Amino acid sequence: MSLSSWNETATKQAILDFLARAGDENNPGYIPPTERIAAFDNDGTLWVEQPMPAQTGFLLGKLAEQVKANPALAAEEPYKSIVNRDPAFLQALSQQSPDAGVTFLNAIGSAWEGTSPEAYEAEAQAFLAALKHPRYGRPWIELIYQPMLELFDLLRANDWRVFVCSGGGRDFMRVFSEQTWGILREDVIGSALQYVYQGGRLVRSNAMLGNVALGPGKVEHIYDRTGRMALFAGGNADVDLEMLQAARFRLVVVHDDAEREYATTAASEKLLAAGQQGGWVMVSMKDDWKIVYKD
Amino acid sequence: MSLSSWNETATKQAILDFLARAGDENNPGYIPPTERIAAFDNDGTLWVEQPMPAQTGFLLGKLAEQVKANPALAAEEPYKSIVNRDPAFLQALSQQSPDAGVTFLNAIGSAWEGTSPEAYEAEAQAFLAALKHPRYGRPWIELIYQPMLELFDLLRANDWRVFVCSGGGRDFMRVFSEQTWGILREDVIGSALQYVYQGGRLVRSNAMLGNVALGPGKVEHIYDRTGRMALFAGGNADVDLEMLQAARFRLVVVHDDAEREYATTAASEKLLAAGQQGGWVMVSMKDDWKIVYKD
Numbered sequence A, B: 001m002s003l004s005s006w007n008e009t010a011t012k013q014a015i016l017d018f019l020a021r022a023g024d025e026n027n028p029g030y031i032p033p034t035e036r037i038a039a040f041d042n043d044g045t046l047w048v049e050q051p052m053p054a055q056t057g058f059l060l061g062k063l064a065e066q067v068k069a070n071p072a073l074a075a076e077e078p079y080k081s082i083v084n085r086d087p088a089f090l091q092a093l094s095q096q097s098p099d100a101g102v103t104f105l106n107a108i109g110s111a112w113e114g115t116s117p118e119a120y121e122a123e124a125q126a127f128l129a130a131l132k133h134p135r136y137g138r139p140w141i142e143l144i145y146q147p148m149l150e151l152f153d154l155l156r157a158n159d160w161r162v163f164v165c166s167g168g169g170r171d172f173m174r175v176f177s178e179q180t181w182g183i184l185r186e187d188v189i190g191s192a193l194q195y196v197y198q199g200g201r202l203v204r205s206n207a208m209l210g211n212v213a214l215g216p217g218k219v220e221h222i223y224d225r226t227g228r229m230a231l232f233a234g235g236n237a238d239v240d241l242e243m244l245q246a247a248r249f250r251l252v253v254v255h256d257d258a259e260r261e262y263a264t265t266a267a268s269e270k271l272l273a274a275g276q277q278g279g280w281v282m283v284s285m286k287d288d289w290k291i292v293y294k295d
Helices: A010-022 A054-069 A071-075 A079-083 A087-094 A102-111 A117-130 A146-157 A170-174 A177-181 A216-226 A238-245 A269-278 B010-022 B054-069 B071-075 B079-083 B087-094 B102-111 B117-130 B146-157 B170-174 B177-181 B216-226 B238-245 B269-278
Strands: A037-040 A161-169 A188-191 A193-198 A201-208 A232-235 A249-254 A281-284 B037-040 B161-169 B188-191 B193-198 B201-208 B232-235 B249-254 B281-284
Touching (some): A010 A146, A010 A249, A010 A281, A054 A079, A054 A087, A054 A102, A054 A117, A071 A079, A102 A201, A117 A170, A117 A201, A146 A161, A146 A232, A161 A216, A170 A188, A188 A216, A216 A238, A232 A238, A238 A249, A238 A269, A249 A269, B010 B146, B010 B249, B010 B281, B037 B216, B054 B102, B054 B117, B079 B087, B117 B201, B146 B232, B161 B170, B170 B188, B188 B216, B216 B238, B232 B238, B238 B249, B238 B269, B269 B281
Parallel strands (some): A037 A161, A037 A232, A161 A188, A232 A249, A249 A281, B037 B161, B037 B232, B232 B249, B249 B281
């Protein structure tokens, strides 16, 4: 439980100090065990998200298949932008921007309408099994930040309950959360379509459960799931801002490591500014991490 | 972890046998730990629900207050039925029947619209602190079935994760789940209104998250929360039928103890029939439990 992939920097010390205070009944920073909820964004916080989040490729592939099966769709959004590889659209998508639009969300909603959880999961699993990262040539599923896994272990050892809260799909992450993060399916929070139980089976509808889990939606989903705020929160992008603001310990993963990972501030400008102003814990991948990816 | 408040009957043995099989890798009934999810209804399964579920009184009181503040409401449903104490309406409500109606659900939805989680919880807590059971004269919050708490302990000792899934309000149960059941807020599943995060605070809306957690809605909410079916499920009423059908171990609490609790089959006829036909584990409060309420 020693954060062994973290360098001996002020960042590591800040984490250790916070956990020590939170665990000490005589310290004003004490947090009762029931309230020790930690939540982390996924893309860019737990694994690589450049050049585009893994799930975005999954969704684009699915919608492109639908156009193949029904070419008339190519005249409508978002299929039109997908078929034409519209740069502004893809840019908005890659940054998990709400600007990617309602038509995209609706298309995702209807893409698996009527399918079973098993059918959806089989597709997600097949996609992930085949997905290699364009730069590293390694399976994307292996491109998990080892230091963050060690942080999970440390939090658990200090009686924190660790959740993932991603704007990405709850059901997409659940297919790999247990093996990859050691996080049970029930501790995965994300944007979600509603399933209805009909004739003894669950069937996916096209209705979202609550808002997209981005920005304020992350806080909403965490409260829905846990009845609390996450007092320890980690993220890396503007869509994580509210989740971190609502926390007591705010950890920002800063992508400043062009050599081992990426150096970019795209779609993170607001978060980085808030973190610097607020004295949040800014994790430099370059300086604070001995290694980036688990072996 | 010995189910010490349970008599040495076939019921107790069936529970122990199932857990032994589920825990034995060499047994065809083995269930991997990640899949060991247990879910229990609340009213009538974990505590007394006669003559009317505790939360129903809370809701009726709230709506009656609203009529006092705005007498014009008395002309509309469900306020009209509440003010007139309409027997059919109260009967439907007391049995958690969907017939209690859409107007009632909508009224509940709007009753706390715009309030904070803290404000809602303070009201629920004040109500529960004052609520005595009309027959026993004891605080309702104490009228928990001791044998079920022991079953929770036994399940946990066998690496099952215990959830409550009630048609009642998720937020209502969360105010007492940790102290009363030893169940964390995040493991409480129930009917829920959506909160939105605005200006740095959570505000209750009037929109439900998914369906009411009754009947098929229980399976839907359990899947939403856990990504799985509950393989061990306990209930006592027709609205628990689907949750039990979807499980592998089905436990039915049978209210056959007029002396210590109640003897009634109202709104449980379908469940009792399914349980008897299917060879489910029928818990006779009279014969299987040494004591009913915790001390």
